[in-house]
Amino acid sequence: MIDPQPKGSHFIDGTHVEDGNGAEIPVFYPASGARIATVYAATDAVVEQALASATRAQAEWAALSGTERGRVLRRAADIMRDRNRDLSELETRDTGKPLQETLVADATSGADALEYFGGLTGSLTGDHIPLGADFAYTRREPLGVCVGLGAWNYPTQIACWKAAPALACGNAMIFKPSETTPLSALQVAEILHEAGLPPGVFNVVQGRARVGSLLVNDARVAKVSLTGSVPTGRKVYAMAAVGMKHVTMELGGKSPLVIFDDADLENAVSGAIMANFYSSGQICSNGTRVFVQKGIKEAFLKRLSERLEGVKMGDPLDEAVNYGPLVSAEQLEIVEGYIAKGIEEGARLVCGGKRVEREGYYLEPTVFADVTDDMTIAREEIFGPVLSLLEFETEDEALARANDTEFGLSAGVFTRDLARAHRMIAGFEAGTCYINSYNDAPVEAPFGGTKMSGLGRENARDAIEHYSQKKSVYVRMGDVEAPF
Numbered sequence: 001m002i003d004p005q006p007k008g009s010h011f012i013d014g015t016h017v018e019d020g021n022g023a024e025i026p027v028f029y030p031a032s033g034a035r036i037a038t039v040y041a042a043t044d045a046v047v048e049q050a051l052a053s054a055t056r057a058q059a060e061w062a063a064l065s066g067t068e069r070g071r072v073l074r075r076a077a078d079i080m081r082d083r084n085r086d087l088s089e090l091e092t093r094d095t096g097k098p099l100q101e102t103l104v105a106d107a108t109s110g111a112d113a114l115e116y117f118g119g120l121t122g123s124l125t126g127d128h129i130p131l132g133a134d135f136a137y138t139r140r141e142p143l144g145v146c147v148g149l150g151a152w153n154y155p156t157q158i159a160c161w162k163a164a165p166a167l168a169c170g171n172a173m174i175f176k177p178s179e180t181t182p183l184s185a186l187q188v189a190e191i192l193h194e195a196g197l198p199p200g201v202f203n204v205v206q207g208r209a210r211v212g213s214l215l216v217n218d219a220r221v222a223k224v225s226l227t228g229s230v231p232t233g234r235k236v237y238a239m240a241a242v243g244m245k246h247v248t249m250e251l252g253g254k255s256p257l258v259i260f261d262d263a264d265l266e267n268a269v270s271g272a273i274m275a276n277f278y279s280s281g282q283i284c285s286n287g288t289r290v291f292v293q294k295g296i297k298e299a300f301l302k303r304l305s306e307r308l309e310g311v312k313m314g315d316p317l318d319e320a321v322n323y324g325p326l327v328s329a330e331q332l333e334i335v336e337g338y339i340a341k342g343i344e345e346g347a348r349l350v351c352g353g354k355r356v357e358r359e360g361y362y363l364e365p366t367v368f369a370d371v372t373d374d375m376t377i378a379r380e381e382i383f384g385p386v387l388s389l390l391e392f393e394t395e396d397e398a399l400a401r402a403n404d405t406e407f408g409l410s411a412g413v414f415t416r417d418l419a420r421a422h423r424m425i426a427g428f429e430a431g432t433c434y435i436n437s438y439n440d441a442p443v444e445a446p447f448g449g450t451k452m453s454g455l456g457r458e459n460a461r462d463a464i465e466h467y468s469q470k471k472s473v474y475v476r477m478g479d480v481e482a483p484f
């Protein structure tokens with residue numbers, strides 16, 4: 001078992017660093033509210049230490065061959081898999097997500113990213129461009145020092161999804177976890193160093209918005225990748241613009257899941273459960289606006305209610321438990337506020353809606369029917385276990401209403417009609433889509449949003465484009481002609 005209290009709040013230049021002068025950040029186990037650790041926000045001196053270390057280490061790291069860099073990442077992936085149980089237990093303590101989930105979706109998906117990008121590093125090249133006798137070529141070069149800012153829902157996964165492509169391309173990274181879940185990124189740092197990463201190439205500093213903005217505003221930083229809310233995304237993007245820095249923004253959503261009459265009912269219900277209640281609904285890509293065609297609506301609701309009886313709430317460290325608490329008391333309050341709004345605005349509460357009578361931040365899985373497009377619960381990201389069911393009649397209507405949102409992260413469709421499925425996908429204004437499935441995120445496929453949900457893509461070869469740049473080189477083979 002990993003002691004939740006880290007040896008130091010930060011990990012800089014290959015070692016744990018502590019500075020108790022920083023603001024205290026308490027860490028709570030969401031299933032009980034018990035304090036399990038304390039870390040301290042980085043002071044200006046700690047931030048400086050991280051920036052100096054990353055800047056120095058980056059050049060050295062970039063000078064290695066791709067194969068050498070890849071070997072380190074792949075070794076780290078193996079260590080992560082070997083320690084999956086311990087890492088999953090820590091993730092469960094930090095986030096409250098059921099161990100049943102963290103065992104298969106957190107360190108494992110982080111390891112996938114390290115393995116995938118570790119495998120790519122040797123083949124990250126530029127191009128040769130023939131120009132008659134002359135030619136040009138491109139060099140694929142790292143950006144430099146990258147900053148990663150994490151959210152609290154998938155701490156290990158987010159750290160790895162950002163670190164793996166950044167490091168593969170020869171960048172260094174300073175990662176700031178969410179202040180709500182600061183623990184597991186430190187494990188990622190330790191594992192990378194055990195795998196042979198030179199000190200300073202991956203650093204972790206703790207802190208809230210202030211530390212994040214110190215990092216984003218520093219002239220030594222070339223790129224910022226954020227996973228978080230739209231308001232934070234706006235601020236960070238604006239700060240990065242001042243320094244003309246590269247950005248990747250993975251922000252929130254209010255994604256549609258459209259279920260047609262001809263869909264396999266059982267699979268559609270499974271999809272809706274995965275799209276709303278996995279991780280107690282705290283997933284950015286969730287399909288929280290569930291549009292169900294009129295003919296199947298009552299049957300869908302009935303089956304959904306029956307399936308929700310399969311929820312097993314309890315201590316998330318018990319592997320039989322499949323539904324855990326929300327991440328924090330604050331998040332619980334936010335979600336309760338939305339539920340009250342849903343009731344006030346006339347949505348029909350089909351099930352759930354209440355806090356659970358036990359310690360910890362538990363909220364019943366909640367389903368609203370008779371939701372209309374203008375209701376707050378259909379427009380704003382709730383980030384909790386609240387499903388809104390909306391009825392529709394025609395395909396054109398469903399598509400228009402699905403797209404009537406400022407967000408554009410994900411969208412899904414359940415139907416047995418192949419042509420209709422592809423028509424819907426072509427029409428969806430969203431970056432990550434699903435046919436007869438929901439919320440899969442394999443490292444081999446790009447992940448990211450459109451509209452207010454962000455820009456850039458994580459995972460797949462696409463991420464390489466967001467962590468490297470090409471230098472064009474013109475090579476003249478003959479004499480240079482000049483007018484005088």
Ligand code: TXE
Pocket residue numbers: 149150151152153176177178179207208209210211212213216226227228229230232233235236250251252253283284285381382383
């Ligand atoms: O995100 P924040 P939080 C959404 C969800 C949730 C809300 C808040 O709606 O309710 O975000 O979650 C750092 N300069 N998502 O608090 O506030 C901050 O410290 C620099 C969606 O986690 O956006 C944290 O590390 N950095 C999301 C990170 O940015 C700043 C998953 C995100 O913080 C900063 C989780 C600043 N001014 C929550 N302000 C998703 N898309 O998956 C904050 N930060």
